[in-house]
Amino acid sequence: MNPLSIIRQFVKGLTSDTEPGQIGWGIALGFLIGLLPKATLTAQLLLVILMALRINIPMALITVLLMTCVNPLMDKLTDPVGYYLLTSQALYPLWTKLYNMPIVPWTGFNDTVLTGGLVVGLALMAPVYLGGKKFGVYYNATLKEKVTNSKFIKGLKASWLLDWYFKVT
Numbered sequence: 001m002n003p004l005s006i007i008r009q010f011v012k013g014l015t016s017d018t019e020p021g022q023i024g025w026g027i028a029l030g031f032l033i034g035l036l037p038k039a040t041l042t043a044q045l046l047l048v049i050l051m052a053l054r055i056n057i058p059m060a061l062i063t064v065l066l067m068t069c070v071n072p073l074m075d076k077l078t079d080p081v082g083y084y085l086l087t088s089q090a091l092y093p094l095w096t097k098l099y100n101m102p103i104v105p106w107t108g109f110n111d112t113v114l115t116g117g118l119v120v121g122l123a124l125m126a127p128v129y130l131g132g133k134k135f136g137v138y139y140n141a142t143l144k145e146k147v148t149n150s151k152f153i154k155g156l157k158a159s160w161l162l163d164w165y166f167k168v169t
Contacts, residue, residue, distance in 0.1 A: 013058035014147055020136030023056045027132030028125050030060035034067020035074060035117035040108030042118065059132070074120075075113055082116025 029050050036043045050060055067074075085091060098104045108114045147153060 010058050010061075011153055013056060014144075014153075018056045018136065018140070020133045020140065022054065023059050023136030023139060024129045024131075024133030025053065026050075026056035026058075026060035027063045027135065028129040029053075029055065030063025031067055031128045032118075032121035032125060033060075034064045034071060035078060035121045037108065037111065037114055037117075038068075040111070040114055041103070041106040042108055042114060045107075056136075059136075074117070078116030078120050079112050080116065081119055082112030082114065085115055085119065086110065086112055 029046065033043055033046045033050065036046070050057065086095060095110070098109060
């Protein structure tokens with residue numbers, strides 16, 4: 001996929017009719033991915049799930065970007081949670097068994113920030129989804145028209161270069 005296609009799909013996702021639930025799930029999954037270090041198999045698998053589900057991908061990507069910017073502040077919460085879980089004597093046999101499996105160590109589960117981020121993200125997923133769903137109602141009622149009529153979107157839609165490109169390909 002080339003950059004112009006990505007821009008077109010992003011704009012289409014922002015301006016097309018979307019259900020509040022799809023926006024809510026996009027924000028919730030983006031929140032979870034944004035809490036995790038991105039260079040792990042866990043984050044990559046969550047991105048594949050994001051692309052496979054019928055959710056609002058532009059909202060998810062915006063949330064991932066925002067959460068990635070806020071993530072250094074969230075590490076102060078997720079790191080101690082992950083450290084507590086990974087050093088818990090009760091969970092030691094589980095971590096040993098997981099580490100000895102073939103592919104599981106690539107998920108990065110033995111990183112305190114990843115484990116804590118996954119636990120905190122999953123714990124907050126329901127409230128974030130509900131907040132995202134409310135935002136989806138607000139977005140559809142007021143913001144979608146503003147986004148559709150913005151100069152940026154109109155400029156992209158009126159661009160002869162984009163029209164020519166998509167007629168050729």
